[in-house]
Amino acid sequence: MGRFVARRLLQMIPVFIGTTLLIFLMVYSLPGDPVKALFGSKAADPATVARLRHEYGLDKPLLQQYWDYITGLFQGDFGQSFTGRPVADLMAEAFPVTIRLALFAFAIEVVFGIGLGVLTGLRRGKFLDQAVLIFTLIVVSIPVFVLGNMAQFLIGVKWKLVTPTVQDSTDLSQLILPAVVLALLSLAYVTRLTRTTVAENLRADYIRTAVAKGLPRRRVVGVHLMRNSLIPVVTFLGTDLGMLMGGAIITEGIFNVPGVGNTLYHAVITSEGPTVVGVVTVLVLVYLVSSLVVDLLYAVLDPRIRYA
Amino acid sequence: MRGAKSAKWAACAIVVAMAATACGGGSKSGNDDNAAVDPNGVFSYYNTEPQNPLIPTNTNEVGGHYMLTNLFRGLVTFDIKNKLMMANAQSVDTTDNQHFDIKLKPGWKFHNGETVTASSYVDAWNWAANVKNAQLNSSWFVDIKGYDDVHPDKGDPKDDKMSGLKVVNDNEFTVDLSHPVSTFKDRLFYDAFFPLPKAFYKDPKGFGEHPIGNGPYKMEGSWEHKVQLKVRKFDDYKGDDKPKNGGIDFKFYSKDDAAYADLLSDKVDIMYQVPNSEVGKFKDDLGDRSVSQPFGGNTNVGFPLYNDEWKKPEKAKVRQGLSMAIDRDTIAKTALKGSKEAATGLTPPGIEGYQANACGDFCKFDPAKAKELIKQGGGVPGNKLVITYNADGANKEWVDAVCNDIRQNAGVECVTDPKATFQESRQLITDKKLSNPFRMAWVMDFPNISNFIAEQYRTGAGANDMGFSDKGVDDLIQKADESKNIDDANKIYYQAEQKILQEQMPSIPLFVDHTVAGWSKRVKNVKFDYQRQAIWTDVEVKK
Numbered sequence: 140m141g142r143f144v145a146r147r148l149l150q151m152i153p154v155f156i157g158t159t160l161l162i163f164l165m166v167y168s169l170p171g172d173p174v175k176a177l178f179g180s181k182a183a184d185p186a187t188v189a190r191l192r193h194e195y196g197l198d199k200p201l202l203q204q205y206w207d208y209i210t211g212l213f214q215g216d217f218g219q220s221f222t223g224r225p226v227a228d229l230m231a232e233a234f235p236v237t238i239r240l241a242l243f244a245f246a247i248e249v250v251f252g253i254g255l256g257v258l259t260g261l262r263r264g265k266f267l268d269q270a271v272l273i274f275t276l277i278v279v280s281i282p283v284f285v286l287g288n289m290a291q292f293l294i295g296v297k298w299k300l301v302t303p304t305v306q307d308s309t310d311l312s313q314l315i316l317p318a319v320v321l322a323l324l325s326l327a328y329v330t331r332l333t334r335t336t337v338a339e340n341l342r343a344d345y346i347r348t349a350v351a352k353g354l355p356r357r358r359v360v361g362v363h364l365m366r367n368s369l370i371p372v373v374t375f376l377g378t379d380l381g382m383l384m385g386g387a388i389i390t391e392g393i394f395n396v397p398g399v400g401n402t403l404y405h406a407v408i409t410s411e412g413p414t415v416v417g418v419v420t421v422l423v424l425v426y427l428v429s430s431l432v433v434d435l436l437y438a439v440l441d442p443r444i445r446y447a
Numbered sequence: 448m449r450g451a452k453s454a455k456w457a458a459c460a461i462v463v464a465m466a467a468t469a470c471g472g473g474s475k476s477g478n479d480d481n482a483a484v485d486p487n488g489v490f491s492y493y494n495t496e497p498q499n500p501l502i503p504t505n506t507n508e509v510g511g512h513y514m515l516t517n518l519f520r521g522l523v524t525f526d527i528k529n530k531l532m533m534a535n536a537q538s539v540d541t542t543d544n545q546h547f548d549i550k551l552k553p554g555w556k557f558h559n560g561e562t563v564t565a566s567s568y569v570d571a572w573n574w575a576a577n578v579k580n581a582q583l584n585s586s587w588f589v590d591i592k593g594y595d596d597v598h599p600d601k602g603d604p605k606d607d608k609m610s611g612l613k614v615v616n617d618n619e620f621t622v623d624l625s626h627p628v629s630t631f632k633d634r635l636f637y638d639a640f641f642p643l644p645k646a647f648y649k650d651p652k653g654f655g656e657h658p659i660g661n662g663p664y665k666m667e668g669s670w671e672h673k674v675q676l677k678v679r680k681f682d683d684y685k686g687d688d689k690p691k692n693g694g695i696d697f698k699f700y701s702k703d704d705a706a707y708a709d710l711l712s713d714k715v716d717i718m719y720q721v722p723n724s725e726v727g728k729f730k731d732d733l734g735d736r737s738v739s740q741p742f743g744g745n746t747n748v749g750f751p752l753y754n755d756e757w758k759k760p761e762k763a764k765v766r767q768g769l770s771m772a773i774d775r776d777t778i779a780k781t782a783l784k785g786s787k788e789a790a791t792g793l794t795p796p797g798i799e800g801y802q803a804n805a806c807g808d809f810c811k812f813d814p815a816k817a818k819e820l821i822k823q824g825g826g827v828p829g830n831k832l833v834i835t836y837n838a839d840g841a842n843k844e845w846v847d848a849v850c851n852d853i854r855q856n857a858g859v860e861c862v863t864d865p866k867a868t869f870q871e872s873r874q875l876i877t878d879k880k881l882s883n884p885f886r887m888a889w890v891m892d893f894p895n896i897s898n899f900i901a902e903q904y905r906t907g908a909g910a911n912d913m914g915f916s917d918k919g920v921d922d923l924i925q926k927a928d929e930s931k932n933i934d935d936a937n938k939i940y941y942q943a944e945q946k947i948l949q950e951q952m953p954s955i956p957l958f959v960d961h962t963v964a965g966w967s968k969r970v971k972n973v974k975f976d977y978q979r980q981a982i983w984t985d986v987e988v989k990k
Contacts, residue, residue, distance in 0.1 A: 169871075187583065304714070397673035
């Protein structure tokens with residue numbers, strides 16, 4: 140177990156260097172000159188441009204820029220944005236907001252997704268099962284920006300049940316709507332995934348044995364059935380957490396949530412290298428860690444799986 | 448069973464939601480002008496997160512400008528009709544448009560209690576012009592004598608003070624320019640010329656986060672990045688335009704659709720530009736809480752006159768022909784739903800020095816004449832017209848419509864070439880890499896005809912993206928700049944405008960842009976000026 144974790148952690152180093160380099164190169168190759176763009180439609184004064192380039196280190200060769208960035212990173216310096224603010228500050232503002240939103244969405248997804256999945260799996264073919272199937276089908280087939288804008292217009296503007304956009308991101312009640320919109324798609328997947336595995340495992344020999352042994356139904360479902368059925372679901376949830384953190388660009392835009400997605404979007408539009416690389420690096424780390432946690436969870440759920 | 452129940456509800460909600468959107472509509476609501484007003488009421492204003500620290504000489508985009516223009520008050524200002532008014536200045540005197548004597552109104556204070564003196568201006572300008580400080584607006588000081596010493600093209604500055612700026616006493620200083628500039632007085636209105644307190648020089652970075660100005664509003668609390676910035680009435684403000692409200696919360700949005708949803712729910716009070724997608728129906732949604740009126744900005748199509756084909760003299764006729772093939776009025780009314788109006792020249796109406804029809808007949812829709820002119824000029828190079836624009840702004844609609852008109856009315860094949868970002872198209876344009884026409888838009892810095900002509904059409908001018916150069920036009924511009932009074936200057940500028948369009952037409956004038964604004968039920972007395980901004984101090988908040 141210990142060796143497995145150590146090996147996985149070591150594997151993160153090349154992945155980390157590879158992704159940062161790739162992102163760095165990609166941002167660098169975006170068309171347009173970010174420094175000249177600061178001047179808008181006005182002519183860029185060459186002397187000022189030269190100063191600014193030097194200030195942001197953009198006058199150095201690309202690989203040197205990358206080297207400076209990486210060495211800075213290991214000293215905890217994420218560089219600075221074109222507004223002159225440290226990228227670390229930008230991230231410190233954005234990540235808590237997104238983490239709050241993502242965890243909220245994740246909780247909705249887990250509770251309702253698995254809950255509905257188990258219920259429908261146990262009552263296959265019944266009315267509830269059909270209704271949930273239709274509901275998930277609708278959710279999966281409607282693009283998230285349609286869903287988001289529709290929910291905002293109806294619930295926020297028309298019925299005035301909540302504020303149309305998030306006014307204060309520390310207020311959880313205002314995060315309900317964006318969190319639900321963010322969670323819905325994954326919720327549908329989780330529901331369907333759980334339903335299928337539950338329904339399948341229900342016919343497995345060990346369940347029949349457990350029932351035949353005269354175990355109470357609660358124990359049959361809660362321990363024998365659930366534990367085996369959750370393995371694929373946990374895999375999905377693990378990677379999904381990473382996606383919720385970084386993939387909320389659309390939802391954050393619709394509900395004006397000042398989170399990671401918004402920050403990233405702006406940074407890409409303005410070719411702000413340090414911000415893009417910084418944010419994406421952290422997101423990559425989140426992915427790596429969550430997939431490691433998923434792998435470790437396997438062992439907990441299925442005793443047959445052993446890590447040497 | 449809880450899960451099951453909520454599933455049913457969720458399913459029902461979705462069905463209801465889908466049905467309801469089909470019949471959803473806006474409701475009108477009148478403007479209750481008799482409502483009692485709260486003199487300390489605070490309203491919120493739609494804005495975007497500033498791209499730069501809030502230093503007047505480093506802010507050149509609207510996000511930051513809207514806050515600075517409330518936190519600071521410069522020497523002069525313009526009223527809603529574009530009339531120049533003295534603000535912090537008592538007088539700005541000159542006899543030759545080259546030597547200026549500026550006297551301040553005494554007793555003005557910065558928000559930290561410091562007195563505004565002549566040095567507050569002179570030191571700020573010297574600091575900003577210094578190339579070491581790499582300020583985005585440094586070129587605004589280019590006309591001042593000694594600019595080259597503090598801002599050489601290469602290397603370190605020779606001096607840290609411009610010789611043209613002299614402090615006479617606490618409330619008076621003089622400005623010497625290296626050559627006459629008839630609009631220098633107007634230019635003083637721009638953010639770059641705001642005064643700075645001594646506290647600024649100790650910590651410019653910190654100041655950028657928490658600016659201290661001399662304007663009607665002072666900052667409250669700290670700048671909540673990407674969320675909001677609050678300003679409140681400054682009790683010691685000495686200007687004439689004392690706020691009739693308690694303050695403004697500038698709320699930052701990344702998508703204007705989100706802001707519009709908030710506007711409909713009175714969660715944001717004033718939106719100076721409603722989203723493009725709502726332009727067709729915002730009047731139904733807001734009733735008399737909305738306005739669509741021209742401001743000092745235009746949308747044109749510029750031609751690459753540095754290109755071997757387009758620089759041939761006979762192609763002027765082709766450009767004029769293309770211009771006559773465009774039915775501007777119809778496009779403005781239908782495709783653009785009134786968010787722009789047809790232009791008859793390079794200067795928008797309402798701007799000082801504006802006269803209609805600078806274009807002559809060449810901006811009038813006349814397909815027969817259009818075809819004839821294009822033929823006379825030897826046709827469009829390559830027999831195909833490509834128009835490059837940036838797709839991240841609201842440009843697709845008008846570019847498509849214009850191209851369509853050219854195809855139908857001039858019989859010239861026309862395609863559009865959208866670039867993903869402003870930066871991308873901007874680089875192609877400024878590096879002069881294009882061989883085809885491109886979107887050229889201009890939002891004025893100050894409301895005078897010169898700002899629409901000199902900045903774009905003088906040889907080598909900052910925003911002369913076309914590479915246009917004409918000795919006659921240059922001479923007229925110089926003559927205008929050197930003239931003793933502004934009325935003469937404006938007349939000569941109009942001549943230059945006519946000459947540009949009727950002889951060469953380096954760019955096709957298309958539209959005058961509109962302020963398409965709306966406000967909530969909480970506020971009244973909302974008016975917009977030619978800078979596309981509300982008269983903030985006049986806004987009244989209902990009780």
